[in-house]
Amino acid sequence: MKLLYTLLIALSTFTLFSCSKETSTTQVNVMNNLLTNKNWYLDYSITEASNSTTPVVVKSYVGQATYFITYLKNGDTKDSDGITGTYTVELINGESQIHMQLKTSNSNPFEVIYNIISVGESNMVLSKVVTGPATKLYFTTK
Amino acid sequence: MGTANSLSYRFLSILILTIFVGSALHAQTLTKKQQDSAFLLQPGQERIRKIKKSLAKTFVNFTNNDLSLYGSLNLSKQKINDNGITAPINYLYNSLNNNSYEAGLSGGFRMDGMFKEKHPYSFSFGINRITVGNNYQNIYSLAPFIDDFTHFKADNVFTTLSIAAHYKKLLPVNDMNKYKFYAVIGPSFDYKISSISEENLINGAGNRVFINLDLGTEFDNKGYYILFAHYKLGNYISSATVPVQLNRFEIGMSI
Numbered sequence: 592m593k594l595l596y597t598l599l600i601a602l603s604t605f606t607l608f609s610c611s612k613e614t615s616t617t618q619v620n621v622m623n624n625l626l627t628n629k630n631w632y633l634d635y636s637i638t639e640a641s642n643s644t645t646p647v648v649v650k651s652y653v654g655q656a657t658y659f660i661t662y663l664k665n666g667d668t669k670d671s672d673g674i675t676g677t678y679t680v681e682l683i684n685g686e687s688q689i690h691m692q693l694k695t696s697n698s699n700p701f702e703v704i705y706n707i708i709s710v711g712e713s714n715m716v717l718s719k720v721v722t723g724p725a726t727k728l729y730f731t732t733k
Numbered sequence: 734m735g736t737a738n739s740l741s742y743r744f745l746s747i748l749i750l751t752i753f754v755g756s757a758l759h760a761q762t763l764t765k766k767q768q769d770s771a772f773l774l775q776p777g778q779e780r781i782r783k784i785k786k787s788l789a790k791t792f793v794n795f796t797n798n799d800l801s802l803y804g805s806l807n808l809s810k811q812k813i814n815d816n817g818i819t820a821p822i823n824y825l826y827n828s829l830n831n832n833s834y835e836a837g838l839s840g841g842f843r844m845d846g847m848f849k850e851k852h853p854y855s856f857s858f859g860i861n862r863i864t865v866g867n868n869y870q871n872i873y874s875l876a877p878f879i880d881d882f883t884h885f886k887a888d889n890v891f892t893t894l895s896i897a898a899h900y901k902k903l904l905p906v907n908d909m910n911k912y913k914f915y916a917v918i919g920p921s922f923d924y925k926i927s928s929i930s931e932e933n934l935i936n937g938a939g940n941r942v943f944i945n946l947d948l949g950t951e952f953d954n955k956g957y958y959i960l961f962a963h964y965k966l967g968n969y970i971s972s973a974t975v976p977v978q979l980n981r982f983e984i985g986m987s988i
Contacts, residue, residue: 617934618820624931625822634878687821711823714879729878 619680622687625710626662626680631730633658639724660730668693680707689717795854798846799956803857805985808834809865815885816871817974818936826872826881833866834982835889843987845901845959853901853915861893861923865979885975886932897921897947904950913953921945921965923979938975943967945979959987 660670668678668691676693687707694700708716708727715730810833841859848854869883899919906914923943933939949963967979 617931618936621820621822621931621935685819707821709821709823709875709879709882711825711879711882713825714823714875714882716875716878 618687619682622680622707622710625712626689626715627664628662629732630659630661631715632733633660634729634731636726636728638726662689672696688720794849796847796850798844800842800844801959801987803839803841803843803859803959803961803985803987805839805961805983807837807839807861807863808982808984809837809863810834810868810980811865811887811889812868812870812978812980813883813885813887814870814976815883815938818884818938820884820935822884822935823873823875823879823882824884824886826869826883829867829883829886830869831866832868834980835864835866837861837863837865839895839983839985841895853903854919855897855899855901855917857895857897857899857921859895859897861895863891863893863981865889865891885935885938886930887975887977888930888933890927891925891929892927893923893925893943895921895923897945899947901951911955915951915953917947917949917951917961917963919947921947922970923967936974938973940969940971940973940977942970943979944970945981949983957988961985961987 658671660668662668662678666677666679667675669675673696674693676691678689678691681688681690687710689705689707691703691705692700693703704720705717705728706720708718710716713732717728717730719726719728839859839861841857843855843857843859845853845855867887867889869885871883872881873884874880874882897919898921899917901915901917903909904914904916921944923945925941925943929939929941945965945967947963947965949961951959951961953959961983963981963983965979965981965983967981969977
């Protein structure tokens, strides 16, 4: 009987400790895998109009093949305008963000932060973190 | 012909006699150490003897045990509720959701016996390669940009170890002395031993242990073999952000 109890206790302990193996980087890793090594084409952007109680949206249909951005596995990024730099995907206060350290073609450094609204295998929606009206950018892979 | 037969019999007799004498001689040539150890108490063997004795005492009411091997075909489907996922991730619904039963395989050991000489039961221990169809309960959209998507991608091929304890009720069908039909009910546990993908672990969704309620029928052909058909309704044993209901049909045979 003693042996049976020992087996039951061992089994229960094993079960409790083996329920979940999520780590702090799991979400970031999954988003990185979806994001990298693709050309993301900007389909269109939507900017909410400022100073309005009922927000009016200003849609800018960019159209594919005019602008795209690529996030590489090694942490580099480049876009079709020739802007290069590095990026990291971060989880800050529950918000998923892309932090980009960029340089213009004249080597002027600047930083851009996007909130990730949604990212998938072939669709991505980002929101530019700025003061004032928010701009949402809608990307697809071709 | 008769002479040849007689010669071969003589040859066989001599060969058997030689083997017998050889083994007897070998038995007499034990080393001093082997002779001593034959009289000593072996701690390992003693421990096994104690465990056997303890088990026999514990399971004194479990009699007529019959050990057999089993193999089965599984048809599985899982219902997935990804309401608890907060990560901003999308997977196209139509590429993941097939809402069908997919085929997998199981195999293992099974012990059939009687509890207190009147309640038939079976214990089984097996390994399962499960391929499962997915039925996602929630559809999201970011109109007009992304039509139908889910926030979660469940693993649809995994391996589990399972244990089951079934109570069997003999059904009054046919001649019960020849063929026995049973109704079967009982719990079973599945433990995922294959690695869980990162997509499946997101927001604490990953879980390894399923508890199942098993229902089914079995046909015993005079103890030569048992044919069985079970339905297993499974859920994660602990609360998860993505509750998954695993439905399985198991059709198999034990010998």
